[in-house]
Structures are given as structure tokens and as C-alpha cells.
Amino acid sequence: MKQIRGMLRVIFGRTTFGVVSLIAQVAIFFWIYRFLSRYIVYFYGGFTLLSALVIIYILNKEENPSFKLSWMIPIAAVPVFGILFYLFAELQIIGKLMDKKLRDNMKQTEPYLVQNQKVMDQLARISKQDANLARYIKNTGHYPAYGNTNVQYYSVGETMFAAMKKELEAAKRFIFMEFFIVERGEMWDEILEILERKAKEGVEIRFMYDGMCTIALLPSGYVEELKEKGINAKEFSPIKPVLTTYQNNRDHRKILVVDGHTAFTGGVNLADEYINRRVRFGHWKDTGIMLKGDAATSFTMMFLEMWNISEKEPEEYGRYLRDPEYFYPLELSREGFVIPYGDSPLDGETVGKQVYLDIINSARQYVQIMTPYLILDYEMVRALTFAAKRGVETIIIMPRIPDKKYAFLLARSHYKELIGAGVQIFEYKPGFIHAKVFSSDGIKAVVGTINMDFRSLYLHFECAAYLYCNEVIRDIDRDFKETLAQCRSVSMEDLNKDPWYERFAGRALRLFAPLM
Structure with a gap:
């Protein structure tokens, strides 16, 4: 009986449904291609002209030459299929809508990300070139340069994990977490226990993970499971059984913000191999940093901008600034400059x-x-x-x-x-x-x-x-x-x-x- 139930879960499960749906869409796409191919003899000149026009258009786009080449070869080799596929990719509107929403959110956070002119002047006195880079990041990437920030570097995931737990335990107001990979195991279980306990203490918790996790790492209803524990959770761009290019734009970020004064980022995801409690490819060497000070503000706003892509209600961004009464330990050095930045695949700026x-x-x-x-x-x-x-x-x-x-x-x-x-x-x-x-x-x-x-x-x-x-x-x-x-x-x-x-x-x- 258990075997029969297992087979039924596989047959009628969401993964099978998704695969079948995608196969059906691909089949329809190829049917259209085959249907048009019957008439290619009659319209050969038209298809050739159209291919040439599309290739000219691609050549003149402001785009990386490698991407241009990847499109031009199939269009030239298989005109009908190549053109159809290119038009399919170009006419996607979900990514454009997502980009517009993100830009709107960034406009709302702009008052909280004003460049301190004294910091910029000091940076320019030391290095005009790096001041120019800071201007570029601010003008195109939205985030300013900061002083008054301590930076701690972690040479392995294990030490970063210990520091993350310490800061999570100290949270008083809010915790924001945004990660590409979350997998149940020792690392995530320890963090989840802290988050659940902090939620009961009244700390606001927002947790967002990329939708790719639901393919193999997390169950489809995991967001609801976290909400039952008092954690406001969501998937970024859930994987859907629809042929679309926007699902190629994954949230690869790793961000942890505590109370607006402390932020973490780096390569470390929330899975056991990142702290070497599970061996997959030998010793896993990863790194990360913790920021304490003014620069943490950028990661606070960066998280909220992404979180609110799928939200309709207005956000009170000012609520999540650092408490002005927060004092840093005297032993922390805050020399030098820190420029946090995010990168979106939708704005054309790399x-x-x-x-x-x-x-x-x-x-x-x-x-x-x-x-x-x-x-x-x-x-x-x-x-x-x-x-x-x-x-x-x-x-x-x-x-x-x-x-x-x-x-x-x-x-x-x-x-x-x-x-x-x-x-x-x-x-x-x-x-x-x-x-x-x-x-x-x-x-x-x-x-x-x-x-x-x-x-x-x-x-x-x-x-x-x-x-x-x-x-x-x-x-x-x-x-x-x-x-x-x-x-x-x-x-x-x-x-x-x-x-x-x-x-x-x-x-x-x-x-x-x-x-x-």
C-alpha cells in the first residue's frame, strides 16, 4: 500500500505536473515550427530577409557580444526556429514588470541612501579613481559610500555561522534574511530554532529564499510552515511550469541584517556543506563579511527593495533604520571606506x-x-x-x-x-x-x-x-x-x-x- 501511495504521489505530484506541462509547451512550440517549415519553400526569401533584419537588430543592441553570438548562430542556421525562439525571449513582459517594480522601490529608499558628502570628499582626497568608482556605484547601482563601519572577515563558513548565530541571538527589533539556498540540516535547524524563539519574543522576522529551493531542497508548502512559526517568509520568483525567460533571473544574494546596524554577506548559504558538516566535494572553502555601522543601512534597504517586488502595500522604510541610540563596542575600528552594492540583471547595468x-x-x-x-x-x-x-x-x-x-x-x-x-x-x-x-x-x-x-x-x-x-x-x-x-x-x-x-x-x- 505504501508503495502504491508513493507511486501516486510521484505520478500526481507537482514535479511530474511541471515536467509534463513544460514538455507540452515545448511540443506546441515545435509544432508551430514544423507547421511554418512546410511553407518555408514559398516564403524562403521572406524568412531570409527577416533573419537578416533580426541579426542586424541584434548586432546594434547594447549587449555583450557573447549573448549576440549565441542568438545569431541559431537564427542564421535555423531561421524559422531561431526567429521564433528569439521573439519568444524578447517579448517576455514579466521581467520588465519586475524591473519597474524594483525601480519604484529604489526611488522610495533613495531618501535613506543619500551620499554623505564629507565621506565622498575624504575619499576623493585619498584616491580620485576610487571616488569615481563610488560615484558610478551610486549613480547606477543606487548605493552610497560609507565611513564609520567596522568590517569583520570570515575565512571559512564555520566562523561566519558562529558570528551569525551570536548576532541573531542579540536581535531586539528585526531580522531580515535573504538566501539563495536553504536546505534542512544542522545549520538551518540551529538558525530556525533561534528565529522561532525570537519571533515569540516579538522580534519582526522576514525570511526570503530563492524559488529554486522548492525543486529539490524544500517542500512546496514550506513558506506556510515558517509562517506558522511566526516567521514572515516568502519565495522569490517561485518556479512555475511555464516556458519563460524571467525564471532564469535567480536571487543569488546572501544577506542577513539585524536591527539595521549589523549586516552579513558572502558566499555562505544555509546548508550543511557550507560549514563542512556535510562533505560533498572535499573541504568547502567559503568566505563572508560582517558590517557593523553606517554601511549596514544599504543592505537593509537592499533587502526591503527585493522583498517588496511582490508586495502591494506601501513599506515604511524609515522604521528599519538603525536605532540612533545604538553604540558600538569601543574596541571596534571604523577606519576606511565601505561601499555595499547590489546588481540587478534587469536594468542593463552590469x-x-x-x-x-x-x-x-x-x-x-x-x-x-x-x-x-x-x-x-x-x-x-x-x-x-x-x-x-x-x-x-x-x-x-x-x-x-x-x-x-x-x-x-x-x-x-x-x-x-x-x-x-x-x-x-x-x-x-x-x-x-x-x-x-x-x-x-x-x-x-x-x-x-x-x-x-x-x-x-x-x-x-x-x-x-x-x-x-x-x-x-x-x-x-x-x-x-x-x-x-x-x-x-x-x-x-x-x-x-x-x-x-x-x-x-x-x-x-x-x-x-x-x-x-
């Missing part, structure tokens, strides 16, 4: 990529990078190779044990060009690198959620913090050095030993790189 490029292009002595993926476009390859060629020590740490074989092969397809130009690539022998860290010249660094791949730089909602002249950068550089000691260098000889079919697969996958 803030995360531009910040990375600015660090690479302005480096004088060294650039140090930790990233789990290396799926690069032409601009990023040129920036990295030019930095190395002009004498900047350019080092990238990648995983030795990858979580995705295809991403690993694609990354290695870039290695020969990078190493040939003088870029040093190392692989982390103990396991998997999930950290997203840039540092340069001992004076600037970025810690956040942004990978070196197309999905992070173009397709996902992301966040990070840019640090300048902050003493915590010494901790970041020290961690990089200690991590490097556990790595092996990748040489040209190593690449030549790769099987020919893996090298071919890596290069062939470049055609689909914008989707990875």
Missing part, C-alpha cells in the same frame, strides 16, 4: 562586472581572486591578460574538486590563454572553493556573492561590498596567502595532458557559456 574590471585595470602590484567558476567573456579575458602582461601579479584560485563538470571543462578552456599571458592559476587541493573574493595592492577588496561567470555577472540578482583602505584587507590577503599554500599551480604541461575530448568539450561549451 555593476558587479564593472567593479571587478575596475580593480583589475587599476591594479599596480597584484590582483588576487578566489572564485568557484571561471566562465569569462572577451572583456574579462582581455583585462586579466593585460594586467599580467603589464607586470601585475595576477593570481586566480579555483577548485581542485569541482561541483559541476561542465563548468570545470569550460573554465579550463580559458586556462591556456590566461597562463600564456602570465596569469597564475592555482587549484585548491583540499576540495571546493566557493568564495567570491577580489583583493588588490593591499588597499582594495570585494567580498560578496558574485562569481566570475555569466550567470552572476549578467543573469542573477547579486550583492557585495567594496572595501577601500580598510584594515580588514590585511585579513583578506592573509587568508589568500594561507589558501594559496594549499593549492597546486596549473601549468601548460598539465593542460596538454588533458584528454582531447575534454579539451574539445570545453571549447564547444563556449557557445553556451552565456547560459552557464
